[in-house]
Amino acid sequence: MARALINVPAKAKRGDIIEIKALMSHPMETGYRTGPDGALVPRDIINRFICTYNGEEIFSADLFPAIAANPFFSFTTIAMESGRIAFRWIDDRGQAHLETAEIAVE
Amino acid sequence: MSRKPRPVGTSRREILAAGAGALALIVARPARATPESMADAIKAFVGEAEVREGRVTLELPALVENGNSVPLTVKVDSPMTAQDHVKRIAVFNERNPQPNVALFYLNPRAGRALVSTRIRLGDSQNIVAIAQLSDGTFWSDKAELIVTLPACVES
Amino acid sequence: MNRVLKGFAQAAWFGGALSLSIPLAFAESPLSERKSGFEFMSPESQATQQDDFSNPGMLWVAEGEALWNAKAGATGRSCAGCHGDAAVSMKGVAARYPVFFAGSGRPIDLQSRINVCRKTNQDATPFPLESRELLALSAFLGKQSRGMPITTGEDKRLEPFRARGQELYEQRQGQLNFSCANCHDGNWGRKLASSVIPQSHPTGYPLYRLEWQSMGSLQRRLRNCMVGVRAEPYPYGSQEYVDLELFLMTRARGMPLETPAVRP
Numbered sequence: 001m002a003r004a005l006i007n008v009p010a011k012a013k014r015g016d017i018i019e020i021k022a023l024m025s026h027p028m029e030t031g032y033r034t035g036p037d038g039a040l041v042p043r044d045i046i047n048r049f050i051c052t053y054n055g056e057e058i059f060s061a062d063l064f065p066a067i068a069a070n071p072f073f074s075f076t077t078i079a080m081e082s083g084r085i086a087f088r089w090i091d092d093r094g095q096a097h098l099e100t101a102e103i104a105v106e
Numbered sequence: 107m108s109r110k111p112r113p114v115g116t117s118r119r120e121i122l123a124a125g126a127g128a129l130a131l132i133v134a135r136p137a138r139a140t141p142e143s144m145a146d147a148i149k150a151f152v153g154e155a156e157v158r159e160g161r162v163t164l165e166l167p168a169l170v171e172n173g174n175s176v177p178l179t180v181k182v183d184s185p186m187t188a189q190d191h192v193k194r195i196a197v198f199n200e201r202n203p204q205p206n207v208a209l210f211y212l213n214p215r216a217g218r219a220l221v222s223t224r225i226r227l228g229d230s231q232n233i234v235a236i237a238q239l240s241d242g243t244f245w246s247d248k249a250e251l252i253v254t255l256p257a258c259v260e261s
Numbered sequence: 262m263n264r265v266l267k268g269f270a271q272a273a274w275f276g277g278a279l280s281l282s283i284p285l286a287f288a289e290s291p292l293s294e295r296k297s298g299f300e301f302m303s304p305e306s307q308a309t310q311q312d313d314f315s316n317p318g319m320l321w322v323a324e325g326e327a328l329w330n331a332k333a334g335a336t337g338r339s340c341a342g343c344h345g346d347a348a349v350s351m352k353g354v355a356a357r358y359p360v361f362f363a364g365s366g367r368p369i370d371l372q373s374r375i376n377v378c379r380k381t382n383q384d385a386t387p388f389p390l391e392s393r394e395l396l397a398l399s400a401f402l403g404k405q406s407r408g409m410p411i412t413t414g415e416d417k418r419l420e421p422f423r424a425r426g427q428e429l430y431e432q433r434q435g436q437l438n439f440s441c442a443n444c445h446d447g448n449w450g451r452k453l454a455s456s457v458i459p460q461s462h463p464t465g466y467p468l469y470r471l472e473w474q475s476m477g478s479l480q481r482r483l484r485n486c487m488v489g490v491r492a493e494p495y496p497y498g499s500q501e502y503v504d505l506e507l508f509l510m511t512r513a514r515g516m517p518l519e520t521p522a523v524r525p
Contacts, residue, residue: 003323007314017217021312025320027474030226032203059216061223062209066202068175068224069474070317075210078217167305171456171525172471177305254455256472256525258489 006087008101012079020051021074024089030065046071048090054083079105139205144198147205148236151196152244157236161245164235173227173253182219182237192219194238201231227253292515298459298524310523318400318469318521321476325401328394334385343382351405356518359507361418367500368422368507372399372478390497396467396476403467403520411464411518414511426508429501435492462513463506465522472525479506
């Protein structure tokens with residue numbers, strides 16, 4: 001069961017630079033580890049993370065096995081207008097997990 | 107504790123396995139990153155462009171308690187305007203199995219060029235962050251890290 | 262000699278020199294002299310624990326909250342269906358575990374108590390020990406007592422089990438022939454290889470250990486120490502672990518609960 005925790009301020013003043021944090025539950029299996037039977041455990045990572053603000057991309061990342069398990073990101077954006085900030089994590093199987101947060105800008 | 111260089115290819119896990127009396131677990135592993143493969147990965151990112159030191163600040167803890175999760179922050183001195191901003195920030199390492207760590211895409215909507223994450227480091231090594239600016243120039247910072255072992259782990 | 266083997270060789274040496282330093286009887290040390298493992302961590306790891314949007318343990322707390330509200334078992338009842346708002350009904354509960362359980366005439370830890378409730382009140386299959394679900398529910402319950410002082414051990418019926426836990430804590434074991442007390446009472450604050458030895462107060466379980474890249478119980482952590490001294494760990498769910506937890510939690514009385522803690 002995938003879980004994500006995101007932190008977006010509920011309110012901001014127009015033009016403020018706000019900090020956004022995103023934490024996602026995922027083992028980020030590197031593909032370099034051996035299991036109890038001595039065989040390599042297949043790679044299974046989130047390889048792409050995208051954040052949009054009212055549909056427009058504000059931050060994204062290509063990820064490699066060197067990103068820690070339960071990947072965490074923080075970054076900034078300018079509070080432009082009220083609306084929705086959306087987060088998408090995409091794994092090696094192409095499955096995506098989506099989370100959204102509302103922001104009120106005055 | 108003073109630290110002597112270890113030959114590439116001997117991971118901490120293998121040493122722990124050996125310590126637990128499981129010598130048979132030392133098997134052939136995929137090739138590991140080297141300073142040369144990091145140089146190749148950097149070349150793939152910057153092409154023929156010159157990479158200058160400066161404008162980028164790479165923050166990592168002085169001493170890493172556990173290489174499984176190492177907080178990393180990259181800041182770039184940039185006004186982040188439409189005319190002058192950071193487009194991409196790449197992070198590379200020298201001694202993990204792969205030289206690439208992450209590639210971040212930014213634009214003027216960020217307001218600031220400031221990104222944090224947590225990374226894995228299989229060993230003490232150099233980490234390099236390179237920022238590509240909107241004018242096509244590349245800037246970098248480097249950090250050397252000591253990765254220590256936690257006590258009492260699973261065998 | 263490689264780093265790890267060198268570390269153990271040093272450990273074996275100081276262990277030999279320490280044979281007279283085993284405490285003779287249980288006496289609660291003054292609260293001001295007790296230190297949580299939190300205090301021995303790097304500022305970076307401390308900051309990770311203290312920020313709920315950075316602490317990975319909060320992912321398990323979130324999952325535990327969903328499980329708390331989910332209907333389960335043949336009765337179709339959720340935890341919340343009987344217990345209501347956990348912030349009210351479970352406040353302070355985790356801070357007093359393990360408790361005496363009349364059903365078995367022995368102490369019981371929080372994870373097993375959750376499973377008793379699943380079986381008897383929800384008619385659901387108990388979660389396997391150390392499963393993601395059981396850690397998540399335990400973390401969610403622990404979080405309801407975060408910041409509250411540990412109160413374990415007030416029930417007099419617990420005394421023989423606490424004493425048994427103390428015996429286990431002070432008993433030498435394994436190929437390195439160390440007791441828990443050798444390191445955690447006699448040498449806390451000193452280093453084992455590159456790590457600082459803490460006082461072993463279990464104030465934040467279940468916790469997110471960077472080494473595990475996951476959440477884990479005190480039982481898992483005790484197993485790591487047993488492997489460290491080259492002893493055969495007890496199986497998960499053994500009464501020995503519950504007695505040890507009872508001793509350690511009683512010894513930590515008054516310290517604030519930190520669940521979900523972060524440790525290296």
